[in-house]
Amino acid sequence: MSGVEALRWTEVIADAAERVGPSVVQLRRAAGPGGHPGVGSGIVVDEQGHILTNAHVVRGARRVTAALADGRTAEAQVLAADRPLDLALVRIRPLEGLRPAAFGDSAALRPGQLVIAVGNPYGLGWTVTLGVVSALNRSVPAGGTVLDGLIQTDAAINPGNSGGPLATLDGSVVGVTTVMLAGGQGIGFAIPAEDALSAFHQLRAWGRVVHPWLGIEAETEQIDAGLVRLFDLPASQGALVVRVLPGSPAERGGLRPFDLITAVGGRPVASAGALRHALRGCRPGETVPVDIVRGGRPRAPEIRGRGRPRGARNGRPPPRGAHGGRGGPAGGGASGP
Incomplete structure (x- = not known):
């Protein structure tokens, strides 16, 4: 790279920083009982003072103060948070000259x-x-x-x-x-x-995020080579269903254990994590085509998902009487979208 090209790229990077910088705020958290003070960052989303940040930045906060890029400060109110996505919404009073960020694809x-x-x-x-x-x-x-x-x-x-x-x-x-x-x-x-x-x-x-839910446990990442041969699976990538919860949208839609999910709503699925991510593009109550392989043959049952019941995690059934609401994605070797 010549000196002229290097200088041009330096200017491009500096210009990008100058465009983004005014939309970035510093968030200082004063902790409540049992919490810890901390500092994080946030992104101005609109001129009404809404700021997007991480849920862990404001968790347990008694008071949050936002410092703008131009040095002004304002008290911030935590409006809502979603732990499974680690996202939170805070708001300051509308201030003159607030610069919302430009979001890309x-x-x-x-x-x-x-x-x-x-x-x-x-x-x-x-x-x-x-x-x-x-x-x-x-x-x-x-x-x-x-x-x-x-x-x-x-x-x-x-x-x-x-x-x-x-x-x-x-x-x-x-x-x-x-x-x-x-x-x-x-x-x-x-x-x-x-x-x-x-x-x-x-x-x-x-004030919350609704997480679409199918009601299954699925193998994460790479599927064991022995299972590929035993069940005549055409590939070792996908979300392999290992359990279907009784009464769940998956059961009503016809999913069975050892179905290999390869796409949801047209979005490719290469693992259980990718399945959870693909479900975010679906709305609870929406009927979604789910591409599967069963016995070596492709199928595309349509499943009407719903909001994840409270307590539904790692494929465990929700507590009796639970409905709607939020829940966290599962960890470990299997997960329960």
């Missing part, structure tokens, strides 16, 4: 694409780091749940960055930074903008 990201992360690592203030999209559709255990469909990046994400934007070089926010791999270097993760915006609209309208 996270589904169009490709590994190797340059991105920047903007946030407040360790409470130091507005900080920009550069990296690439290392991988897509990662599943990562975090805070007693599993976050699915994440963007992996080597742009530095440190404590205090959580809730800040991951953006492309045109200044479009494509992710909300959330976790880093403990003990790893250059391994951080962000929630895709597509998922974050969907959660934002639900949190703002209803």
